[in-house]
């Protein structure tokens with residue numbers, strides 16, 4: 001029986017290993033983590049992450065050929081294939097701070113593998129890492145090898161949160177990079193055999209190590225670039241009277257452009273895009289490619305601009321002040337169908353409004369008060385360190401209340417900001433919401449989920465990203 005161990009029971013390690021266990025009943029899969037609460041949650045009825053379809057897969061496999069454990073050394077030493085799916089945050093200090101990937105967690109995992117291994121291992125980079133990380137890992141392992149043979153593979157993960165199980169069951173492609181030596185090719189084949197249990201062979205791409213590592217950063221940069229491109233267009237649409245949805249539809253019909261990832265928004269969030277582009281920028285700078293670095297940096301700058309543009313629009317529409325005004329926030333997660341708040345645009349928007357002394361009432365169907373308070377108190381890039389190391393929520397921010405009912409959030413509010421595209425926000429009783437709000441009542445739709453015309457008929461003043469402006473807003477030009 002092939003034994004797989006995955007170090008890191010997070011958003012990637014957990015779902016990916018669950019699907020491998022589901023599709024490969026003859027493989028034993030153990031997911032290990034240094035976080036005791038996280039492992040306890042994986043072994044309970046309340047999994048540590050919300051992901052549609054995940055509960056069912058875990059229930060089917062857990063205790064059969066899928067296990068979650070904190071006994072990291074034991075399971076690493078017994079495994080044939082070790083996936084490393086630990087976090088690779090942006091460095092907060094030292095060389096490359098604010099851009100470079102922090103490989104502390106990866107290096108400590110590699111050193112632990114070297115310490116406990118007693119037989120040959122295939123070590124798989126599942127985390128997103130800078131190009132050439134495999135070389136560094138190889139050096140750590142071989143210099144501490146005690147005669148053991150290690151093969152390093154790069155097998156980056158392309159799943160998106162909220163659709164992780166579908167993405168894993170039916171991936172566009174699986175990418176495996178390895179050494180071009182006979183041993184390297186043998187290791188690639190061993191991993192390919194695992195995926196081939198359910199992924200059609202033509203979708204399993206094999207490359208050299210550096211292409212696989214770089215492809216992951218490149219894919220995220222290209223995806224984020226599309227969003228920044230359409231968001232840049234959304235600003236121009238508002239200035240000219242064009243409608244960004246119509247523009248997206250029209251350009252997406254060109255088969256060379258394609259329709260996906262062209263939804264204008266308050267900005268992209270999530271644990272990957274910003275971190276990975278900053279990492280790419282740093283690698284370009286280190287290679288003397290300053291123009292290339294600037295090109296990709298601009299994707300982040302436009303994203304930051306989009307978030308501050310939104311805040312400015314809210315403030316300028318409401319007579320240039322939100323001081324002391326209650327504003328309802330609908331949605332805090334970085335996208336629908338996840339409880340994940342890492343780098344969510346809601347953090348910057350809420351901080352912007354709080355900076356103008358607004359009082360916020362926040363509702364998200366999956367995010368707890370503790371998490372929101374923590375997010376709004378934490379420094380930039382501090383969030384991506386293991387959950388057990390994150391500071392316990394400091395004293396909560398007084399102007400922020402978190403409620404479990406959208407109607408309660410909106411009651412007596414002057415304005416309402418929609419920051420996540422949860423489906424339920426389309427179905428709310430906006431007449432009831434309008435009646436309960438202060439007048440004039442504003443809706444700022446950062447995800448273009450509501451029918452603006454219908455809401456205007458109810459009496460709302462509505463701002464939708466990249467759409468022709470409400471007559472009211474035309475008279476109140478945005479500050480940005």
Ligand code: NAD
Pocket residue numbers: 007008009010011012013032033034035038072085086087088105106108109126127128129157158159160161271272385386387388
């Ligand atoms: P995560 O923070 O949810 O999980 C990482 C886990 O690793 C944590 O539970 C942490 O406790 C554990 N860990 C850290 N050091 C450890 C060690 N030495 N031994 C054992 N456990 C350790 O992170 P994630 O979202 O799962 O991301 C993991 C990697 O995958 C990152 O490199 C990320 O860029 C990449 N990735 C993420 C996504 C995504 O959608 N989240 C998608 C593709 C790739």
Ligand code: UDX
Pocket residue numbers: 157158159160161162220223227260261262263264265266267268269270271272273334335336
């Ligand atoms: C992303 C990549 O899609 C995935 O392949 C990679 O493995 C990890 O990073 P994820 O961050 O989970 O996945 O979600 P994604 O669907 O890409 O959304 C990222 C952000 O972009 C979200 O905030 C989302 O709301 C935003 N977005 C997405 C837009 O604003 N407009 C779009 O058209 C699409």
